[in-house]
Amino acid sequence: MRKVMSLAAFALVFSASMTLAAEVQVKMLNKGAEGLMVFEPALVKIEPGDTVKFVASDKSHNAETIKGMLPEGATPFVGKMSEDVVVTFDKSGVYGVKCTPHYAMGMVALVVVGKPDNLDAAKALPQTGKAKQVLATLFDRLAQQAAAK
Numbered sequence: 001m002r003k004v005m006s007l008a009a010f011a012l013v014f015s016a017s018m019t020l021a022a023e024v025q026v027k028m029l030n031k032g033a034e035g036l037m038v039f040e041p042a043l044v045k046i047e048p049g050d051t052v053k054f055v056a057s058d059k060s061h062n063a064e065t066i067k068g069m070l071p072e073g074a075t076p077f078v079g080k081m082s083e084d085v086v087v088t089f090d091k092s093g094v095y096g097v098k099c100t101p102h103y104a105m106g107m108v109a110l111v112v113v114g115k116p117d118n119l120d121a122a123k124a125l126p127q128t129g130k131a132k133q134v135l136a137t138l139f140d141r142l143a144q145q146a147a148a149k
Helices: 002-020 100-105 119-124 129-148
Strands: 023-032 035-040 043-046 051-055 085-088 093-098 108-113
Touching (some): 023 043
16 A cells, blocks of 8 residues: 555656646747847746747758857757757756857847856857847846846
8 A cells, every 4th residue: 555655646746747847939030029030039048847949930940059058067959950949958057049050140049947057157158240249138138137036
């Protein structure tokens, strides 16, 4: 009887933890509310264990981590061109995401998982072109949200 109760408790806890994880969709667009060649939304805040589905709403886009802009020990990801990619984020911190062919046009996003412990390092990573501008705007937006709490 005790084994049955233990298994039932485990199943309840396991199923509850599975339902707590969230999935957020981010569209990869040629044109969105913020302009041309954008991720929408471009700033996503989630908790460890949550998933982001990068949706190829328009063709010729991909989603991949910006080299060096992810928490220590986190696994980088590279999505295929014109295909959805689903990523579960297990480590807290700031992840920079780009569309490789449209990075210079500023097609970047930030995924903030839990506490952004690597925020200063992410901000300090050199960027180029319009991506630098867009990321600066996203970091400002993140700071404004944190100040509002």
